[in-house]
Amino acid sequence: MAETKASDSKTPDSKTPDSTRRSERSRRAIYDAALALVGEVGYARTTIEGIAARAGVGKQTIYRWWPSKASVLLEAFVDLGVRAGEALGGDADSVIPDTGDLEADLKLVLRATVDEMNDPGYDAPSRALAAEGVVDPELGARFVEQLLEPQLRLYVDRLSAAREAGQVRPEVDPRIALELFVGPLTHRWLLRTAPLTHAYADSLVEYAVRGLAPR
Amino acid sequence: MAETKASDSKTPDSKTPDSTRRSERSRRAIYDAALALVGEVGYARTTIEGIAARAGVGKQTIYRWWPSKASVLLEAFVDLGVRAGEALGGDADSVIPDTGDLEADLKLVLRATVDEMNDPGYDAPSRALAAEGVVDPELGARFVEQLLEPQLRLYVDRLSAAREAGQVRPEVDPRIALELFVGPLTHRWLLRTAPLTHAYADSLVEYAVRGLAPR
Numbered sequence: 395m396a397e398t399k400a401s402d403s404k405t406p407d408s409k410t411p412d413s414t415r416r417s418e419r420s421r422r423a424i425y426d427a428a429l430a431l432v433g434e435v436g437y438a439r440t441t442i443e444g445i446a447a448r449a450g451v452g453k454q455t456i457y458r459w460w461p462s463k464a465s466v467l468l469e470a471f472v473d474l475g476v477r478a479g480e481a482l483g484g485d486a487d488s489v490i491p492d493t494g495d496l497e498a499d500l501k502l503v504l505r506a507t508v509d510e511m512n513d514p515g516y517d518a519p520s521r522a523l524a525a526e527g528v529v530d531p532e533l534g535a536r537f538v539e540q541l542l543e544p545q546l547r548l549y550v551d552r553l554s555a556a557r558e559a560g561q562v563r564p565e566v567d568p569r570i571a572l573e574l575f576v577g578p579l580t581h582r583w584l585l586r587t588a589p590l591t592h593a594y595a596d597s598l599v600e601y602a603v604r605g606l607a608p609r
Numbered sequence: 610m611a612e613t614k615a616s617d618s619k620t621p622d623s624k625t626p627d628s629t630r631r632s633e634r635s636r637r638a639i640y641d642a643a644l645a646l647v648g649e650v651g652y653a654r655t656t657i658e659g660i661a662a663r664a665g666v667g668k669q670t671i672y673r674w675w676p677s678k679a680s681v682l683l684e685a686f687v688d689l690g691v692r693a694g695e696a697l698g699g700d701a702d703s704v705i706p707d708t709g710d711l712e713a714d715l716k717l718v719l720r721a722t723v724d725e726m727n728d729p730g731y732d733a734p735s736r737a738l739a740a741e742g743v744v745d746p747e748l749g750a751r752f753v754e755q756l757l758e759p760q761l762r763l764y765v766d767r768l769s770a771a772r773e774a775g776q777v778r779p780e781v782d783p784r785i786a787l788e789l790f791v792g793p794l795t796h797r798w799l800l801r802t803a804p805l806t807h808a809y810a811d812s813l814v815e816y817a818v819r820g821l822a823p824r
Contacts, residue, residue, distance in 0.1 A: 524800070528740040529651055529737055529740045538802055542800065570813065573793035577792035577796035578788035582788065585742065586750070586753065598788070605820025
C-alpha cells in the first residue's frame with residue numbers, strides 16, 4: 395500500500411532530501427516488519443514477500459537493498475541493537491560504562507540485558523534467529539560475527555581496562571571471563587530454566603567479579 | 610523389516626525372557642533411529658514414520674510405547690545421558706565426584722561435558738532438540754524438566770556439599786552458582802563462538818570457583 399510513497403520509483407542515486415527520507419522510512423518499515431514476522435512465524439517461514447507485504451513496500455525494494463532474507467534480518471537486528479543502545483542513553487560504540495567500579499558497571503549492563511530479554515519485542519525475533527543459528531552453522535556464524543562479537547568486544551574492553559586498573563588479576567583472559575556474565579544470562583534466557591531478574595543479574599556479577607579480582 | 614522380530618505380535622504382558630530381550634532391542638533401535646534422524650533433518654522434519662522405518666519396526670510399536678514424537682525423543686535423550694554416565698564409569702545418579710577438591714571435581718565434569726559436546730553423535734541431536742525448545746515453550750519446558758534439571762541438580766548437590774565443607778561461602782546460592790559453569794559452556798556450544806577445549810573448561814572452573822570460595 396505504501397508502494398507509491400516508498401523510494402521504489404527512484405534510482406538509488408537520486409539522493410534528494412525527500413527521497414532519502416522516504417528511503418529511510420521504507421528501511422525502518424522493512425526492519426520492523428522483518429523482526430515482527432520472524433518473531434511470529436519463525437525463521438523458516440519468514441519470506442521476503444511476507445516482509446514486503448507487511449512493510450507495505452514492493453519486494454523489489456527489498457531485493458534491491460539486500461541479497462537475502464538472512465541479510466535483511468541481521469541488519470534489522472544490528473539496527474535494533476543500535477536503537478537499544480541509544481535508548482539507554484549511551485553511544486552505540488561503548489555501551490559498558492567505566493566509572494572505575496567494575497561490579498557496579500557490570501550490574502548496570504546485565505540488568506539492562508535482563509530487561510531487553512524480558513521485552514517481547516526483542517525476545518521473539520532474537521529467539522527465532524538464535525534457534526535458527528543453533529542448527530544452521532552458516533547463519534549462526536554470521537549471527538555471531540555481525541551481532542554477538544561486537545557486543546562481546548565491549549566486555550573484553552571493559553574487563554581489559556579493569557585488569558589494567560588492578561581490579562582483575564593479570565592472568566585472567568577477558569575473552570573467557572566475559573562468558574561468566576553473558577553465558578549464564580543467555581542460558582537462562584534461551585532455555586527458560588528460571589526467571590531472569592535484576593537480583594539474578596546482581597548475584598552473577600557478585601560471584602564472578604570476585605573470582606576475577608586479586609585477593 | 611525387523612517387524613517380525615520385534616515384540617509387536619506379543620501382548621505387553623507376555624514378559625518371557627525372549628520377548629523382553631526383543632522389546633529391549635526394539636527400544637534401543639528406536640532411540641538410535643530417533644536421535645540419528647533428528648540430528649540429520651531437524652526436529653520439525655522428524656516423524657514417527659521416519660523413526661519406525663529407520664529402526665526397522667512398525668510405527669504401531671512406537672505408538673504403543675510413546676504418545677508423541679517429543680516423548681520418544683526426550684526418552685531417547687534420557688537414555689543417551691544414562692549411557693554416557695555409565696561410559697564415564699559413574700553411577701547415573703551422582704555423576705559429579707566428591708573427592709573433597711571442588712575445583713578438581715568440576716574440571717573433571719566440565720572436561721567430560723566438553724568431550725560430549727564435541728561428539729557428533731551427541732551434538733547433532735542435542736542441538737536440534739535445543740533449537741526447537743528455544744522457540745517451542747512447551748517442548749522447551751519438558752526438555753528442561755526431564756533432561757536438564759536432573760543434571761543441574763547434581764551441581765546443586767556438589768556445590769551444597771562444598772558449602773557445608775567451607776569451600777563455598779555460606780551466602781552463595783548453589784542454583785545460581787552452577788550457572789557460572791554450565792552457562793558459558795552451553796553458550797559456546799550452542800552459538801559456536803569459540804572452540805570448546807579442556808583448557809577453556811579449566812579456566813572457567815578456576816575463575817568461578819575462586820569467586821565462590823571464602824577469602
